[in-house]
């Protein structure tokens with residue numbers, strides 16, 4: 133689905149003077165959510181940076197009706213909200229806007245339950261790869277080797293494969309996205325809004341504060357994550373996986389930029405040894421191998437049917 | 438008005454249907470489970486039009502009920518014991534959001550060791566959370582209080598959630614004749630849902646972002662004000678319910694022979710029925726006992742309590758839970774309210790479902806009067822009555 137930037141709504145769904153840090157990826161992402169879904173969206177936000185970014189009440193920096201909720205309960209709260217709208221005949225799109233901690237760790241049970249029940253919501257995990265709101269602690273989505281205040285010598289384990297876990301729930305739509313590719317994200321949101329049932333979008337969101345880079349580099353780093361193959365843009369719809377540009381050109385490793393280009397700009401990786409970088413590369417290769425295997429299996433299936 | 442033989446749990450299910458609840462979110466736990474099973478059956482058979490969310494935990498049950506309430510639906514959930522504790526942070530969130538809703542707590546002990554029988558530790562853990570708390574004495578009350586709860590919760594002078602407690606097994610699984618009001622009567626009693634706000638497209642309402650500390654404190658002060666208002670709203674609604682059904686709930690304190698009594702048992706829940714039988718027996722032996730049963734724990738009906746306690750020689754507060762390291766929570770509430778006006782003894786008993794019969798209440802009554810008359814002790818904050826033995830478990834005698 134092509135997105136015509138000129139045709140996007142002019143209305144700003146994120147107000148100026150909100151409380152985000154300079155270069156914040158969550159505010160970028162939220163602007164796109166507003167552009168994509170417009171006035172039908174209602175947000176459910178669990179604890180995290182986005183609860184703070186709204187600023188000090190009684191005003192609110194989000195120009196989208198927003199229901200804040202305790203850290204673990206976003207998917208459950210959104211389920212109830214969506215059911216009430218359905219009963220009352222209110223035409224709304226309930227959207228969860230949750231961090232990586234609120235998604236992969238403390239909120240995981242509620243998320244898995246809502247997905248299994250097939251609740252009619254769009255769940256967006258805005259993944260800045262750590263608990264930023266509490267001051268940069270490791271999460272289940274912090275990558276291998278990254279420094280946080282609770283992984284001083286670099287995290288030992290890898291990132292949980294959250295999108296794949298959601299694919300395994302066999303929900304109608306799973307997509308990855310990046311704040312560096314707004315048109316891709318907006319197209320995916322619009323597609324998700326047309327599908328009934330549980331939709332999961334995993335938005336990669338480099339955070340200058342937590343990743344230790346200059347706030348002017350947010351977009352550049354988001355794009356490097358994709359260009360180096362560290363983050364892969366794809367969608368999974370009706371049981372079918374599809375790579376999206378530019379990741380669709382990166383199956384061949386020689387087309388990808390070296391991951392060092394991505395790593396070297398971030399303070400959180402500055403202590404990495406050669407061995408650590410090798411470990412990260414292995415992980416990236418494994419991710420691509422999984423994608424390739426799925427695509428090949430799909431192709432075979434298509435040929436035989 | 439049809440009279441049916443119903444367990445406490447099923448009495449609640451009928452009340453939920455009569456209240457025209459729209460969204461139910463619920464998770465099984467003994468002894469509450471029969472409520473949701475019955476509701477599910479009613480929905481499946483087409484006799485009740487509601488949406489039920491079979492969530493994966495109690496944390497999600499309350500969160501989903503809350504989401505649906507914020508979205509404008511009349512909602513219901515129910516739980517017990519560990520389920521209630523699992524909901525704990527959401528309880529506070531719901532109350533401070535000022536979101537009307539009703540939950541039923543079928544009281545049960547908290548482990549370890551695992552124990553499914555009644556005591557009041559679960560519901561008493563809600564006292565500070567901003568929920569209104571009522572406690573049924575019998576199955577009729579379980580039904581009536583659930584209906585009353587919706588009316589009070591959705592009254593703009595209150596706009597706070599309400600929990601209705603009933604004793605696990607003693608009420609939840611015991612069948613009694615219950616008058617089930619006609620739908621038309623309930624419809625007259627219970628207006629369309631009202632709530633302070635909904636969050637939906639086309640509004641610019643948001644809920645729960647950060648405010649200044651001063652404003653935050655004012656919000657909490659406003660909750661306390663509404664709790665005070667609730668005393669009158671409950672009376673008004675209780676009177677109206679009485680007019681429509683013949684069963685008045687105007688009183689937050691159900692007084693049994695309080696007027697001419699010298700001594701009062703004070704407590705909550707089904708065992709106050711045993712206390713009433715004991716009061717009769719004790720009267721036969723010349724000890725004029727009465728029973729002041731608190732139908733509502735929050736708001737604490739201090740005005741009615743003081744009136745009932747006035748001129749009495751002794752109040753014996755019966756707690757089915759304890760605030761470890763201090764006293765029973767009801768004792769603390771009652772003695773705090775009465776001050777030095779009247780002697781108060783606190784007795785804890787029946788923890789983990791240990792049976793306390795009217796005979797036990799007779800022994801407790803006699804023991805209390807003896808202590809008062811022979812030893813002249815005016816305040817005994819905590820005596821733990823267990824297997825017929827009175828264990829004094831407080832550092833001083835007052």
Ligand SMILES: Cc1ncc(C[n+]2csc(CCOP(=O)(O)OP(=O)(O)O)c2C)c(N)n1
Pocket residue numbers: 179180181182202203204230231232233234235260262263264265266271
């Ligand atoms: C039950 C509970 N535990 C802990 C917290 C403290 N807490 C608030 S936000 C947060 C981390 C949020 O991290 P993430 O979900 O990744 O979102 P981000 O802040 O990075 O946007 C934590 C631990 C809380 N609010 N509630």
Ligand code: SF4
Pocket residue numbers: 151152153154155156157158159181185260264265339340341342
């Ligand atoms: S810490 Fe990162 S995600 Fe959080 S507000 Fe600041 S820039 Fe945004």
